[in-house]
Amino acid sequence: EAQVTQNPRYLITVTGKKLTVTCSQNMNHEYMSWYRQDPGLGLRQIYYSMNVEVTDKGDVPEGYKVSRKEKRNFPLILESPSPNQTSLYFCASSQPTTISLNEQFFGPGTRLTVL
Amino acid sequence: RKEVEQDPGPFNVPEGATVAFNCTYSNSASQSFFWYRQDCRKEPKLLMSVYSSGNEDGRFTAQLNRASQYISLLIRDSKLSDSATYLCVVNVLNRDDKIIFGKGTRLHILP
Numbered sequence: 001e002a003q004v005t006q007n008p009r010y011l012i013t014v015t016g017k018k019l020t021v022t023c024s025q026n027m028n029h030e031y032m033s034w035y036r037q038d039p040g041l042g043l044r045q046i047y048y049s050m051n052v053e054v055t056d057k058g059d060v061p062e063g064y065k066v067s068r069k070e071k072r073n074f075p076l077i078l079e080s081p082s083p084n085q086t087s088l089y090f091c092a093s094s095q096p097t098t099i100s101l102n103e104q105f106f107g108p109g110t111r112l113t114v115l
Numbered sequence: 116r117k118e119v120e121q122d123p124g125p126f127n128v129p130e131g132a133t134v135a136f137n138c139t140y141s142n143s144a145s146q147s148f149f150w151y152r153q154d155c156r157k158e159p160k161l162l163m164s165v166y167s168s169g170n171e172d173g174r175f176t177a178q179l180n181r182a183s184q185y186i187s188l189l190i191r192d193s194k195l196s197d198s199a200t201y202l203c204v205v206n207v208l209n210r211d212d213k214i215i216f217g218k219g220t221r222l223h224i225l226p
Contacts, residue, residue, distance in 0.1 A: 042217065048214075087167060088156070106159050107158060
């Protein structure tokens with residue numbers, strides 16, 4: 001089954017404790033992206049990757065890191081989480097065409113609470 | 116002007132009615148357009164791509180107006196299961212191939 005998986009689905013942590021949210025897709029998509037969703041603010045892009053070893057900042061990259069060592073995986077790293085990073089996080093993947101991106105497939109989401 | 120704007124709603128609509136949403140975008144370089152559906156606390160899922168000629172899928176019709184820079188979604192004979200948030204998504208063709216999500220329009224179908 002074609003899918004995007006994220007782990008963990010729920011996480012409660014404390015300020016400053018490094019954490020990683022994993023994202024994996026089995027559709028051989030070149031494009032992967034991380035979003036956070038907050039009430040009243042909608043989905044905001046954190047980082048994206050057009051291909052292996054290529055990552056770029058989205059609209060809200062501060063406080064986050066990513067890596068793309070393999071095509072299927074795109075982990076999101078919070079080196080020193082803070083309470084303002086409490087949010088619902090989605091990973092997504094897509095296969096670009098020559099002129100644009102196609103449908104994005106989203107993971108089920110990770111609900112993060114930073115105390 | 117915001118890059119992608121939607122009326123947040125909520126739209127409270129009786130079952131069986133027809134409802135329409137619009138979404139405006141500001142960047143004329145916008146290349147591709149989509150409507151996604153998101154149920155509460157779930158991931159967004161593609162509802163429809165929006166083509167220049169307009170497209171229809173069952174009770175759903177999507178249209179693009181490039182001159183006025185908006186896309187629309189029409190839902191006919193609405194069902195209780197149509198209750199969700201509808202996200203407008205615009206892909207801007209440039210060096211970074213930017214994807215922009217609207218904040219969504221909430222729809223409640225009333226029995």
